[in-house]
Amino acid sequence: MTNGTSNVAVVLLSGGLxxxxxxxxxRDGGYVCHAxxxxxxxxxxxELDAARRIAAHLGVASHRxxxxxxxxxxxxxxSALTDDVDVPKDRDEQQMSxxxxxxxxxxRNTIFLSHALAxxxxxNCMNIFMGVNAVDYSGYPDCRPQYIAAYQAMANLATRxxxxxxxxxxxxxxxxxxxxxxxxxxxELGVDYGLTHSCYDPTGxxxxxxxxxxxxxxxxxxxxxxxxxxxxxx
Amino acid sequence: MTNGTSNVAVVLLSGGLxxxxxxxxxRDGGYVCHAxxxxxxxxxxxELDAARRIAAHLGVASHRxxxxxxxxxxxxxxSALTDDVDVPKDRDEQQMSxxxxxxxxxxRNTIFLSHALAxxxxxNCMNIFMGVNAVDYSGYPDCRPQYIAAYQAMANLATRxxxxxxxxxxxxxxxxxxxxxxxxxxxELGVDYGLTHSCYDPTGxxxxxxxxxxxxxxxxxxxxxxxxxxxxxx
Numbered sequence: 001m002t003n004g005t006s007n008v009a010v011v012l013l014s015g016g017l018x019x020x021x022x023x024x025x026x027r028d029g030g031y032v033c034h035a036x037x038x039x040x041x042x043x044x045x046x047e048l049d050a051a052r053r054i055a056a057h058l059g060v061a062s063h064r065x066x067x068x069x070x071x072x073x074x075x076x077x078x079s080a081l082t083d084d085v086d087v088p089k090d091r092d093e094q095q096m097s098x099x100x101x102x103x104x105x106x107x108r109n110t111i112f113l114s115h116a117l118a119x120x121x122x123x124n125c126m127n128i129f130m131g132v133n134a135v136d137y138s139g140y141p142d143c144r145p146q147y148i149a150a151y152q153a154m155a156n157l158a159t160r161x162x163x164x165x166x167x168x169x170x171x172x173x174x175x176x177x178x179x180x181x182x183x184x185x186x187x188e189l190g191v192d193y194g195l196t197h198s199c200y201d202p203t204g205x206x207x208x209x210x211x212x213x214x215x216x217x218x219x220x221x222x223x224x225x226x227x228x229x230x231x232x233x234x
Numbered sequence: 235m236t237n238g239t240s241n242v243a244v245v246l247l248s249g250g251l252x253x254x255x256x257x258x259x260x261r262d263g264g265y266v267c268h269a270x271x272x273x274x275x276x277x278x279x280x281e282l283d284a285a286r287r288i289a290a291h292l293g294v295a296s297h298r299x300x301x302x303x304x305x306x307x308x309x310x311x312x313s314a315l316t317d318d319v320d321v322p323k324d325r326d327e328q329q330m331s332x333x334x335x336x337x338x339x340x341x342r343n344t345i346f347l348s349h350a351l352a353x354x355x356x357x358n359c360m361n362i363f364m365g366v367n368a369v370d371y372s373g374y375p376d377c378r379p380q381y382i383a384a385y386q387a388m389a390n391l392a393t394r395x396x397x398x399x400x401x402x403x404x405x406x407x408x409x410x411x412x413x414x415x416x417x418x419x420x421x422e423l424g425v426d427y428g429l430t431h432s433c434y435d436p437t438g439x440x441x442x443x444x445x446x447x448x449x450x451x452x453x454x455x456x457x458x459x460x461x462x463x464x465x466x467x468x
Contacts (some may be wrong), residue, residue: 067303107352118341147254150388157381
């Protein structure tokens with residue numbers, strides 16, 4: 001297999017803690033990074049601002065956006081991230097892992113990776129970085145290693161680049177890391193987590209985290225385990 | 235494996251001859267069909283009108299649209315279908331099959347199928363119909379049977395439905411049919427091909443086919459083999 005431009009990568013960037021860390025890891029690995037973010041009608045626009053801040057903070061060759069109007073699909077119905085569905089609060093880790101959360105968005109990572117694949121081919125770079133994590137929050141089917149492996153197999157049949165022998169690799173450096181491990185590595189690489197956004201239900205325009213949704217609780221628990229305070233709560 | 239609602243399907247509908255025939259086949263197979271079309275900045279908007287006409291003509295439970303603004307990706311650069319790149323004309327079938335055509339759009343079917351997968355899960359229907367064809371126009375990597383099989387394998391790891399044991403099937407009834415076979419079957423099923431649109435380079439606002447691009451030539455050759463005139467040219 002021939003690779004495309006081997007030190008160039010597309011990095012999926014949501015503005016959250018995991019994707020920020022993933023971008024820092026890709027840059028540390030010597031990749032020239034093109035960040036890719038999505039505006040798909042998230043209820044909370046603060047996420048989009050966080051992606052912009054992180055791209056500027058860590059430095060990228062370009063930051064591209066795909067705007068997807070899914071109102072025709074009924075808003076990718078039924079997810080607390082896009083619809084008017086209550087975000088669950090104050091759950092312990094056992095409750096969190098008991099079932100796939102209501103924040104699940106149908107086929108979201110599949111859609112994200114598909115656009116990343118198109119961009120990678122367009123840029124002749126055959127590396128995609130994604131901050132999925134199957135440990136602390138294993139409810140999402142499209143964060144599992146077997147899903148990523150199947151996606152990569154499909155991607156290597158999907159494109160002109162693949163037919164020409166350029167192998168695409170989907171890098172998921174965080175996939176088996178705990179949340180404290182992720183934060184520890186990100187801090188070593190200089191990530192300012194005060195610029196990231198994780199909350200599923202932030203307060204109004206200020207974007208202040210609620211502190212009670214699954215995402216906030218996992219994040220705070222991780223900082224606590226590191227004997228630190230989340231800079232977002234300072 | 236349990237199926238979702240077994241007689242409901244998402245049908246990808248571009249407005250072309252193949253997708254129109256596929257919709258007719260799905261309906262003939264007893265499926266309640268939800269058509270899904272994409273507005274991704276095609277140079278020729280006549281394609282979008284054709285999709286609307288076909289959905290109305292054949293009858294669908296719903297017709298949904300996803301609008302994708304890919305300008306942030308540089309317009310899925312380098313394709314004659316989205317960019318200002320010349321559409322090749324007057325090529326014979328040997329020339330057509332010699333290489334992947336400039337009308338190739340990076341990862342297009344992967345993006346389309348990913349949205350179809352999201353919609354299928356949202357509707358609790360686990361059938362997706364797509365009019366890909368690997369015979370007459372085999373240059374597209376994402377029209378090959380091995381690609382479709384890999385996509386289906388990935389899709390069955392990607393969703394909450396999959397985790398719950400609902401198996402998604404990607405139906406590609408035309409994949410090994412010749413273009414005359416496709417038209418013959420469509421005519422048996424009552425498809426009015428005068429409503430479809432195939433040309434890569436239609437004339438101005440009238441949408442009249444150029445008659446010289448690969449798509450026009452394959453279409454006309456198929457009607458000729460059936461001793462018919464393409465109703466679009468009547």
